Amino acid sequence: MINNEYYVKINQDAQEHYQFYKQQAEALVDRREYTTSKRYDISPYWYARQGEIPGDISDEETDTYYEFDEEGRIRILACDDLIDGYTYVTYADGVITTRTYVDGELDSVKEYLTQDGLVCRSVEYFTRFNKLEYEDYIYEGNRLVEVYQPQYENNDYFVHLLRTYFEYDEQGVLLRVLDGTQGVIYVLMSSEEVFVLRESVKKGLILALKEIVGALCEKQSNKTYCFLSIYLHDEVHTVYSPIFHPGWQEVREEQIEEKDEGEDYYYMIWSSGEHPVNDQQELMDHDLIQKLRTLIMYWRSIGDWWEEGMSLWKEVAYDLNETTNWSAYSGLTKNFVVFVEWEAMDVMNGDLQESIPSAKLEVLQSEGIAPRI
Known part of the structure; x- marks a missing residue:
């Protein structure tokens, strides 16, 4: 079960402590990487699921960039999803938390719950809509085989989003991603x-x-x-x-x-x-x-x-x-x-x-x- 009250509280905390999370992330930055468009996401196989192409690393300054700490972990995501949107990332045992702000106003807070280094669930609270969404990531061994989005249960219009399936070759290379109706979202072919x-x-x-x-x-x-x-x-x-x-x-x-x-x-x-x-x-x-x-x-x-x-x-x-x-x-x-x-x-x-x-x-x-x- 998702504890709604808990996410309302961390949302309020993020609203009240914008400068704290911003400065905390900035203090841990070791390097910056400019890109032509969105290039990184914490969600597994985000690009294959969305049918998008990761942006290229740019030698020139761009509006979209990522900042990493000494361990190579993303600490700041700049303008990769939202215009004038900045995301600040914190890491703790078993959880990665992102707080996204637009012009200093909180847009959403998202937690990625991890186990043995794998993201097993993500929960996002959208401040503007007072809405909670989450995804469960299901694995066989270390291979992600299914993503389940329960908010689309009993909704025929969004049945294609309810579940997403992943297929691999014998070497573990991702071959296909299918939506909830078995329609192809991503495919690797020669x-x-x-x-x-x-x-x-x-x-x-x-x-x-x-x-x-x-x-x-x-x-x-x-x-x-x-x-x-x-x-x-x-x-x-x-x-x-x-x-x-x-x-x-x-x-x-x-x-x-x-x-x-x-x-x-x-x-x-x-x-x-x-x-x-x-x-x-x-x-x-x-x-x-x-x-x-x-x-x-x-x-x-x-x-x-x-x-x-x-x-x-x-x-x-x-x-x-x-x-x-x-x-x-x-x-x-x-x-x-x-x-x-x-x-x-x-x-x-x-x-x-x-x-x-x-x-x-x-x-x-x-x-x-x-x-x-």
């Missing part, structure tokens, strides 16, 4: 494994999109579709499970009738947001989604998830347009295409060319539907 998985996923996505287009055409309706947009947002989950937004030919015809001479016409005509959302689709193959998620999470761990994910989807769209006779599908226009769309897409700067082969693009250009670059 370049060969990435290549093989990417090719497999690409083939699967091509087949899945053909099935999606086919299913749209089989619907008993009078609608005709002129495109299928693969819409990507700048959030990880929208790249491994995007929205597929069909464009209605009747809407496009209205746009053509109202055509003006400005560039806005081309932006409008390739914006799925101008079309009804009635027929939006998504991937339904769970195994394929998990494979794609694994790829995206691997790319996230090396900082390339958006670029690599975008590139994969553009290849899928390009190959579909190059190899598929869309005119054989009832319910599609003769110049139907699949393309990747995102908020910053610039059709006047050639962004359609990576999704649509030149021969098909020339047809669209000749009909005044695509701009000539």
Whole structure:
């Protein structure tokens, strides 16, 4: 059981003795290390769990830095989580305590309870929200195998956060981190494994999109579709499970009738947001989604998830347009295409060319539907 009163008291103590804890930490500092962004955390496997990349050590002064004592233990964390936030660390038998202040005002107090050198529980009291959160760290030998966050019990919306699982190879190297739904958060793969998985996923996505287009055409309706947009947002989950937004030919015809001479016409005509959302689709193959998620999470761990994910989807769209006779599908226009769309897409700067082969693009250009670059 967590003793709430105890944490309220240490929170009050931290509020009342800001200068004491600040000066105590400063007096024990032996060296300072500047970094480009957050680099260290006391929580085990914090970066793998968050899907973030540790910052690099910087030769220049930066706002984010860490100060260590003579034993190499962190004593001060500066601006690594919060702007103008400073964390002061104390060490005692079986417990590490951090006190975080923003502009001198207490933000939170966190205790890491340790046993045999391993963090077995962390408890954090957030002053601003009068809220207590804690995590239990479960080990097999010295290997962390599970993190349990009981505050998410009986909450379906946060079931993915309730438990986190860790998998290792025979040498004890961390291979995968899974959330409470067994979804991949972190994965370690060789370049060969990435290549093989990417090719497999690409083939699967091509087949899945053909099935999606086919299913749209089989619907008993009078609608005709002129495109299928693969819409990507700048959030990880929208790249491994995007929205597929069909464009209605009747809407496009209205746009053509109202055509003006400005560039806005081309932006409008390739914006799925101008079309009804009635027929939006998504991937339904769970195994394929998990494979794609694994790829995206691997790319996230090396900082390339958006670029690599975008590139994969553009290849899928390009190959579909190059190899598929869309005119054989009832319910599609003769110049139907699949393309990747995102908020910053610039059709006047050639962004359609990576999704649509030149021969098909020339047809669209000749009909005044695509701009000539």
